[in-house]
């Protein structure tokens with residue numbers, strides 16, 4: 386049979402009128418239950434277009450919280466990092482902005498999913514990998530960074546912080562920017578049965594069943610010290626859960642955060658609650674109605690915490 390004619394781009398495609406006569410399909414003859422292909426369920430949240438849009442908006446929120454600073458570790462234009470690793474880089478925005486801010490640095494971003502853009506500064510590269518597996522980098526880094534990796538690890542201390550220590554050159558810095566899922570309140574306006582709080586508790590139960598830490602943040606400072614980092618600093622920022630604060634900037638921040646949480650709620654819930662709590666999609670969506678409603682209650686003065694923790698590998702290590 387003659388090959389199909391080349392397209393205008395010069396590439397040949399199999400056409401619809403060429404049946405796959407020469408192919409023998411053998412799937413049914415050898416596949417039984419014991420050879421079921423299990424999906425990779427290392428990460429229980431989606432990486433689709435709506436989630437990537439939400440992650441981008443989340444990026445803008447963190448940027449606002451940090452007053453536009455990409456990091457709090459003591460690098461600057463006068464003292465730039467040289468080799469930077471961004472673990473679980475997501476859509477890669479932090480890595481790209483680091484590449485622009487520090488043109489002399491080499492920036493590597495890694496993620497489970499290939500969701501990073503193709504056109505990036507020449508000093509930025511992305512690799513697909515599971516960072517909970519062994520790291521295999523030929524050279525040491527002088528700055529390693531994580532941001533919003535809740536649900537990525539079963540044990541952030543051994544999987545990430547210890548490995549970061551091992552892959553930093555002496556004097557290099559690790560910075561973790563993480564938001565634990567727990568909500569906080571300073572003025573007793575958070576009722577025990579408030580929808581989002583009930584959801585948070587259930588989410589954390591699912592996290593334990595999934596062997597995923599959904600509360601990394603308050604312990605990071607201790608983990609860094611235990612692993613051997615020195616000069617460890619912690620800064621904690623409050624992110625209001627909706628527009629309840631009086632102060633204009635915090636009100637705006639809260640409204641942005643509320644929108645982001647509402648956008649992400651189904652994505653946070655479906656994989657975790659289906660896989661680990663045995664719920665159906667219908668049951669989950671029904672239960673989320675009240676959770677969404679609760680996020681509009683400005684009488685509840687709840688907030689999340691952003692932990693930014695940075696520490697240095699000692700010169701002598």
Ligand SMILES: C[S@@+](CC[C@H](N)C(=O)[O-])C[C@H]1O[C@@H](n2cnc3c(N)ncnc32)[C@H](O)[C@@H]1O
Pocket residue numbers: 427428432440441444472473474475476477479495496497498514515516517531532533534536537538
């Ligand atoms: C919420 S996104 C955060 C992305 C980015 N750091 C940011 O601040 O925008 C979490 C990312 O972690 C990635 N991820 C999850 N588990 C991972 C793993 N074991 N190794 C590498 N990346 C992982 C996911 O694919 C997802 O893109």
